Structures are given as structure tokens and as C-alpha cells.
Amino acid sequence: MxxxxxxxxxxxxxxxxxxxxxxxxxxxxxxxxxxxxxxxxxxxxxxxxxxxxxxxxxxxxxxxxxxxxxxxxxxxxxxxxxxxxxxxxxxxxxxxxxxxxxxxxGDLAPMRRVARELASESPPFASLLADKLADGVSYPSAYGAAVKAYMSAKGDADAAAFAFDQPNNTLGLHYLLALERLVSPMTPYTIxxxxxxxxxxxxxxxxxxxxxxxxxxxxxxxxxxxxxxxxxxxxxxxxxxxxxxxxxxSWRLYERSLFHKLLSEPAEMLAAYHEVTEGLEHRIKNALPSLPALTFEALLEALKTKRYTRTKLQRALLAILLGHRKTDMTRERLTxxxxxxxxxxxxxxxxxxxxxxxxxxxxxxxxxxxxxxxxxxxxxxxxxxxxxxxxxxxxxxxxxxxxxxxxxxxxxxx
Missing domain, CATH: 3.40.50 (Rossmann fold)
Known part of the structure; x- marks a missing residue:
């Protein structure tokens, strides 16, 4: 079978x-x-x-x-x-x-070449990614730009031109990276x-x-x-x-539970949750008193920036709601x-x-x-x-x- x-x-x-x-x-x-x-x-x-x-x-x-x-x-x-x-x-x-x-x-070949290059967690790529993030853009945008620069430096024009800032291309690349890192025998295909x-x-x-x-x-x-x-x-x-x-x-059904945690826990406790990084805990605390309404949408609007995308903020707020701490999500633990x-x-x-x-x-x-x-x-x-x-x-x-x-x-x- x-x-x-x-x-x-x-x-x-x-x-x-x-x-x-x-x-x-x-x-x-x-x-x-x-x-x-x-x-x-x-x-x-x-x-x-x-x-x-x-x-x-x-x-x-x-x-x-x-x-x-x-x-x-x-x-x-x-x-x-x-x-x-x-x-x-x-x-x-x-x-x-x-x-x-x-x-x-829809083209597997350039994605596989990138995955094989990045599977060893290349320090030059990590440095490129850090530089792109320092420009203040979102992680997906920075990742796509870093892949483009890295593969250009490798002389692979086709892979460099591939749109790795598109969500399914990005996911596909990470599926291939996981196959490489797990040394999985599963054969990949893309549609x-x-x-x-x-x-x-x-x-x-x-x-x-x-x-x-x-x-x-x-x-x-x-x-x-x-x-x-x-x-x-x-x-x-x-x-x-x-x-x-x-x-x-929708998130609306969980607003009371979420706001209870945001209001009752001090900033240092919020900082312990997964995805709460770069001072987001203080941004949350500072935003709460001036919200036009205690709603999830109002909170997102107050917190959003070019760097803090809606998706990143939703994941951080979900980690707070569910009690997922950074200690649960270390790289070693997830691996x-x-x-x-x-x-x-x-x-x-x-x-x-x-x-x-x-x-x-x-x-x-x-x-x-x-x-x-x-x-x-x-x-x-x-x-x-x-x-x-x-x-x-x-x-x-x-x-x-x-x-x-x-x-x-x-x-x-x-």
C-alpha cells in the first residue's frame, strides 16, 4: 500500500x-x-x-x-x-x-536546493537573516530576503528568484528542511x-x-x-x-480569559511566555489603559507594527492564553x-x-x-x-x- x-x-x-x-x-x-x-x-x-x-x-x-x-x-x-x-x-x-x-x-527543484544548503544551519545565512531583521521588517519578509541574498551569493539564480516570502513556498521550504534534518525517507512532491x-x-x-x-x-x-x-x-x-x-x-469568545491574564499578571510574568519577545510585554501593558474597548481587535490594532505582524501577535497572545512558556519551547525541547x-x-x-x-x-x-x-x-x-x-x-x-x-x-x- x-x-x-x-x-x-x-x-x-x-x-x-x-x-x-x-x-x-x-x-x-x-x-x-x-x-x-x-x-x-x-x-x-x-x-x-x-x-x-x-x-x-x-x-x-x-x-x-x-x-x-x-x-x-x-x-x-x-x-x-x-x-x-x-x-x-x-x-x-x-x-x-x-x-x-x-x-x-509549484517547482520542487529550487526549494530542495535551498533546503540542502540550509539544513546544516549555516552561520553565513544566520548572519544574513539577522541583518535583514535589523531593518525592522517582519520575520517572513526578512527570511525571504535572506534566502535570496544567500542563494545569489552561491550563484543559484533560479533559487534566488524563487518567492520564499510567499506563505506556502516558505512552509514548503521548511517541510523540505525538516525532511533533511530528520534524514526521512519520505519522497517530497509539490502542487x-x-x-x-x-x-x-x-x-x-x-x-x-x-x-x-x-x-x-x-x-x-x-x-x-x-x-x-x-x-x-x-x-x-x-x-x-x-x-x-x-x-x-473567533478570538472574541476568549477575550475575557485573555484580558484577565494580561491585567492580572505583571510584565515580567508575561515575558516568560513563548513568542513574547523584544519588550512586547511592556508594549502590552502600556496599551491596556488606552484601549478604546477591551476587545481582541482593539488590542491587536494598538500592538501592530511593521515588525509585530498580526500573526506574530496572535501567536504570542495565544501562548499567554494557553500558558505556553519559553521553557516549554526551547529549540532543544522542540527538536x-x-x-x-x-x-x-x-x-x-x-x-x-x-x-x-x-x-x-x-x-x-x-x-x-x-x-x-x-x-x-x-x-x-x-x-x-x-x-x-x-x-x-x-x-x-x-x-x-x-x-x-x-x-x-x-x-x-x-
Missing amino acids: RTVGLIVEYNPFHNGHLYHLQQSVKITEANAVVAVMSGHFLQRGEPALADKWTRTEMALRGGCDLVLELPVAYSAQAAEWFAYGAVATLDATGVVDALCFGSEG KREKAGYSQTDITDTQIASATAIRKLILEQGSPDAAAPFIPFTTLDLLAGSSRAEARV TGVEYIRVLGFTPKGRELLKRMRKDARLPVLLSAADARSASRYLQMDVEATSVYALAEPNTDAKMLFRDYYGKPVMLER
Whole structure:
């Protein structure tokens, strides 16, 4: 059985995701699909539109055979660690042959050359990156400019011209870097991202829109029906039955919890949280008294600069909300932090893959948090993230707060 791995958020699963999945199967000649998916909080520092089990069912109905969870320690990270955690999870299964991802460029060759150059953590590149950051630009812009300068100096004009400041090109490069650093046998493939861009908020096509635009449409209209042309019927059906859709999930639901921490903890405590750097704790404290309203959007507007992008700020504020400290996220800790493979759902074909994983996987395979034989800080963080996410549910009970222990994987019989 040839198996392709996908790295996804499915927030929500839409027609563009369906296209990517089908094309991935086609170009890799795979007959099984394993997806590693972010849980309740996502790479841009946002809560998911629907819980991870609902989104798992979307994935299974859309064509995935096995859905694994990307631990929250990696899912709410910048590109480097998001990619590393996801690739390490797929690699550890022992059953994934290929990795297929979307990119704006659609050309694997220059990306692989850059990845091979940077896999050894080159001091000249680190120096270039530091110089670009000193110009006061955002990290993604600085990274793209540093790659361009580094590959130009190496005489690789094609790689230098590749747009590594584009989000999916950047993620793709970091997937390839992770493959190099893990010495993974998985074969990489890329598909050119068509039509809607990753962060595009407007809709210019009749069938494909970005997840960002789809979420905006659902939240503004107050109903998933507004996104019906851009999502499979199964996604629409699942969203319509989700209490999260009724609650119009967004950061707004977590404002009180966040502001309680921001107001009650001194600056030195805020500085201990992951992603709170370069004096951001003082910027937060100074902004609070003059906010026009105690809302998440008002806070972001007060904090945003060219250097502090919306995404970086959202990740920092999410780390504060979830209690993720710098000591949890050291480079050494993250490099060795993928300690388990958490199963969120499977089909009959996925069940066959799980049987193979019992023999071939290099990490414990967990069907629930209760299966863990030893304590893990990152697993604890996953459980806590589920509890925080569930607190915004209209009718939360203890089983919802601790569903990681009580719940079972989603099983879809095809």
C-alpha cells in the first residue's frame, strides 16, 4: 500500500483542499492518505472554526484514510517548528512513503536546493537573516530576503528568484528542511497552488476560495450556508450541526480569559511566555489603559507594527492564553518533542495502516490521552488546549473539557 502524507489545518475543509488531496493521490500514485492536522488552535494563532473531531470527520469524508493530531506545541508555531512537528509525526508512523504539499511556485527543484544548503544551519545565512531583521521588517519578509541574498551569493539564480516570502513556498521550504534534518525517507512532491491565495480575504472564483475568505464569510453572515459554493456538502452538513458555527467562533469568545491574564499578571510574568519577545510585554501593558474597548481587535490594532505582524501577535497572545512558556519551547525541547502519535480518526483503510503502525511506528500510538504510559508535557498541553477551547462552548460539561481522555477517534465506514 503506497501512502501519501498531507499536512493540513482544514479550517474548514473546502474545495481547494479537496483538489489538493485528489491531485496528491494522483501524482504520488498513492492508494492511502494520512493527514497530520492541527487540533483546536492553528498556525496563525487562531481558534479553529470547528473542534478537531468535527474537522477530522470532514477530512475522512473528503478522502483521508487516517488523521493524526499535530500537537499544539507545534500547531501554533511559526513555519519552522510547525513544519518540523508535522513532518516528524508523519515520519514516525513508519508507513508514509511520500509527502505532498501545495506551493505558490509549484517547482520542487529550487526549494530542495535551498533546503540542502540550509539544513546544516549555516552561520553565513544566520548572519544574513539577522541583518535583514535589523531593518525592522517582519520575520517572513526578512527570511525571504535572506534566502535570496544567500542563494545569489552561491550563484543559484533560479533559487534566488524563487518567492520564499510567499506563505506556502516558505512552509514548503521548511517541510523540505525538516525532511533533511530528520534524514526521512519520505519522497517530497509539490502542487502549484491555484486561484485563491492562503491569506486572500476576497472571493474571485465561483468554486474555490481560501479558508481565510470562507471563515470571514461564515462569521460575517452567521451561517455556514454562505460558504456553500466553496465547500463540499459534507463540510457544510458538519458545520451546520456544530455548536461552534452557531457561536461564530473567533478570538472574541476568549477575550475575557485573555484580558484577565494580561491585567492580572505583571510584565515580567508575561515575558516568560513563548513568542513574547523584544519588550512586547511592556508594549502590552502600556496599551491596556488606552484601549478604546477591551476587545481582541482593539488590542491587536494598538500592538501592530511593521515588525509585530498580526500573526506574530496572535501567536504570542495565544501562548499567554494557553500558558505556553519559553521553557516549554526551547529549540532543544522542540527538536525532541514529538513523543507520541495521536490518532483522531480513520476509515477501514486507515485501520489497516494502524495495524502496520503497531509494528513499524517509532513512537507510541495513542487513540486517546488515557493510552499514554508516561507523563508528557506536550500531551498535557494538548489536553489543556482542548479544555480552553471547550470553555467557549454554549453547553460545556466535564466530558467536553476532558474529551481527550473520554472521547474515541472518529471511525468512518466507507
